[in-house]
Amino acid sequence: MRLAAVRLVLFDIDGTLLSAAGAGRRAIHSALTEIFGTTGPADYWFDGKTDKQIVRELMRAEGHADAVIDERMSGLLARYVECLHEELRDPEHVAHAYPGVQELLDALARRSDVVLGLLTGNLAAGANAKLSAAGIDPSLFTVGAFGSDHECRPDLPAVAQRRAREMLGVDVAGQALVVVGDTPADIECGRGVGARTVGVATGRYSVTDLMRQGANAVFDDFRDTAVVVNGILGE
Secondary structure, eight states: OOGGGOEEEEEOOBTTTEEOTTHHHHHHHHHHHHHHSOOOOTTOOOTTOOHHHHHHHHHHHTTOOHHHHHHHHHHHHHHHHHHHHHHHTOTTSOOEEOTTHHHHHHHHHTOTTEEEEEEOSSOHHHHHHHHHHTTOOGGGOSEEEOTTTOSSGGGHHHHHHHHHHHHHSOOOOGGGEEEEESSHHHHHHHHTTTOEEEEETTSSSOHHHHHHTTOSEEESOSOOHHHHHHHHHTO
C-alpha cells in the first residue's frame, strides 16, 4: 500500500450497514428507566446521533439538568452496553446486515488503496456488539471514531483522521476521506471536513433527502457492488 494514495472510507453502522432490530433503542430505554426512572419522549428520533447525545436530549426533555445527566452518564452507558448485549441475544429480534453489505466490504478490503473504518454515534463497545450480532467482522475496520470518543457527531471525522495518522502514518484529508451513511447528519459531518460523502437510503431517509443534503453519491442500497464501489471512490 502506498500510504500517500490511501483513501479512508468511514461507514456509519445503524441504517447503513445493518439493522439491529431495535436493540439499541430498547437497551437505552431499559438503562434510562433504571437510572432516571423514565425513557423520555416516545417520539424521539435516534437517527444520526451519538449515544451520549441521545441520553442527554432525552433527559433534558424530562427536565434533568446537564450536571445531573453528566453525573449519571458513565454508569448509564455501562448499563446500556449490558442491556444491548442482552437484547442482541433475543431470538425474536435478530440483527442482520443489509443486502450487499458484506460483498461491498469485501470488495473494498481487497483494494490496496483503501482503508476501511467506522464513523458512528455508537459507543465503541456497542458498535462491536452490533456488528458481531449481524455477522460482520469488526476487525475489517482499521480506524474508528465512535460516540464514546465525542458526544458531538461533527467532531468525529477529526478523531478518525487523527487515528489514521497515528496508525498509518499518513494524513487523510479532502476527498481521500469518504463518509458513508444513511442520514443527513452523516452527510453534514463529512462535508464539514471536506470529505467525499455517500448516502444510502436503507434507513429512515430517502435518496431525495440525502441528495438534497449535498451527498456526492446516493444509492437505494448496496446490492450492486461494482457501481457502489465506484460511487464511494469517485471513479
